[in-house]
Ligand SMILES: Nc1ncnc2c1ncn2[C@@H]1O[C@H](COP(=O)(O)OP(=O)(O)OP(=O)(O)O)[C@@H](O)[C@H]1O
């Protein structure tokens with residue numbers, strides 16, 4: 001039998017110096033979205049970005065290091081490329097590198113030193129986005145390192161829905177990397193729903209770095225879905241709830257095929273009274289390696305946090321390693337976690353077979369149920385994506 | 399004969415549980431299976447259904463003239479066998495509504511059947527997740543009604559169910575078995591309906607309460623993995639209520655002597 005060694009962090013550092021500098025890669029601006037190739041549109045669609053849909057408030061597309069489209073339709077919501085926004089608003093520097101420090105690691109450093117581009121999204125006080133603002137981060141050229149820096153600001157009482165789809169052309173031969181810094185500010189009684197879908201590719205390494213701050217009565221919801229191959233992705237966003245009654249929810253759905261490595265966490269610091277958080281993840285491997293982390297730190301009386309991590313290891317030599325951490329620093333905190341890693345229960349399969357399903361279909365139904373966490377505002381295309389992932393899993397289970 | 403079990407022996411986990419079982423059930427017939435805890439009643443139902451973990455060591459199961467001893471579970475379902483589990487597992491993330499649709503037709507009006515079983519309150523919860531005893535039974539029956547099986551296997555349909563809900567469950571079982579007093583729209587008398595009755599049932603019960611609602615035709619008693627008695631179900635029930643299984647042990651001993 002093959003002996004597996006225990007690894008807490010299976011994701012290796014990216015050798016950025018072996019990849020080319022991103023300078024010199026320029027892609028033309030596309031005012032007219034219909035000029036974007038069918039192939040690219042298809043890839044974007046699998047990451048939840050729909051260029052034909054009317055149900056989007058605005059669209060931002062960044063290909064390698066070039067912003068190739070940026071357009072917002074809804075009043076009260078602002079969408080700009082960060083380079084434009086930094087020129088327009090002097091005060092933006094008060095939001096630039098404030099939730100994350102450039103010297104956090106080699107990736108934030110790289111982003112700091114390499115003229116990162118990205119989006120600036122602001123919901124003005126009281127404004128509500130009827131439809132999500134979609135942004136697509138796209139990798140095109142061989143060997144490229146994409147450096148992204150985004151700022152999101154939801155002013156008092158506003159509601160903002162953002163859908164970020166990350167993908168590449170299908171040129172899977174070369175190694176590429178995506179480094180993304182995002183700083184998200186949720187002001188008093190504002191609500192941000194931030195859904196991120198990764199549809200990268202087998203040779204792409206990904207290091208998102210995200211900091212979130214939520215003020216009194218504010219809500220931050222993160223939905224993260226990664227059910228397609230990726231070489232490796234490592235992220236551990238951190239949310240600070242600094243106002244009374246602030247809430248943060250993190251949902252992740254992870255499916256790792258052979259060759260994919262994911263190290264995905266969420267950290268929430270409950271700094272004020274009556275703050276609440278829930279971190280829920282579903283991890284399934286058909287051969288890849290997943291590390292699922294979660295950290296909740298309670299620093300004020302009356303704060304509540306729950307962490308739930310469920311893993312399903314199917315045949316294929318994969319691994320799921322969960323690391324749930326709770327830290328109660330004062331009396332009056334309520335923190336809990338629940339974690340389980342297992343296989344598909346035989347009695348559940350048989351139960352469904354006794355209702356007329358074949359073994360394969362029974363497994364499909366159970367996996368669908370397993371991955372079915374309540375996802376707020378999940379675009380229908382994603383449901384289809386999850387379905388197609390389930391079909392693949394059903395086949396690989398035999 | 400709708401169901402024929404011939405000299406069946408079944409083991410689980412290397413232990414012999416059922417020994418030379420012979421049982422025949424005719425169309426339209428409702429048979430009640432009595433027996434003390436652990437005598438193998440559930441094992442028999444699971445074996446008829448073909449569920450894993452139960453190994454057929456000997457004998458045959460024939461349904462509608464077809465030897466089903468070794469065919470997969472879902473093919474038995476297709477042939478028309480349905481089972482109500484004694485202790486079904488929880489299936490997280492799959493709602494009762496979704497499962498009922500999988501049992502029947504995609505465009506089945508689940509709400510309508512659920513109404514008759516007062517099941518609307520848990521239709522959109524994960525199957526069996528935190529369900530009360532009565533809810534589990536009603537959820538099981540909902541699935542069976544959607545499935546419309548020709549042979550209905552019921553494993554303790556009334557255990558853990560309050561009096562009011564037993565009546566509800568009894569009614570639903572009668573509907574599955576074309577029994578009891580109910581309205582039909584095609585102008586036939588109830589008598590005519592009952593003589594045309596097709597679907598047989600095999601019901602496991604300890605308390606016999608379900609017999610207050612579902613008229614059974616025949617009773618059999620299991621002891622230590624074999625049939626020791628058969629006869630009028632109400633008479634058997636009265637003896638068991640009065641004497642426990644002490645009386646049956648007498649016959650079990652004689653039975654054993656006969657074999658040896
Ligand atoms: N998977 C198993 N492993 C070991 N023993 C088993 C297994 N399944 C059943 N048995 C044993 O087989 C015997 C018969 O079990 P069965 O469930 O058929 O009994 P039963 O008549 O339905 O009892 P009850 O009235 O308590 O439901 C019991 O002794 C039980 O412990």
Ligand SMILES: [Mg+2]
Pocket residue numbers: 439440441484553
């Ligand atoms: Mg039993």
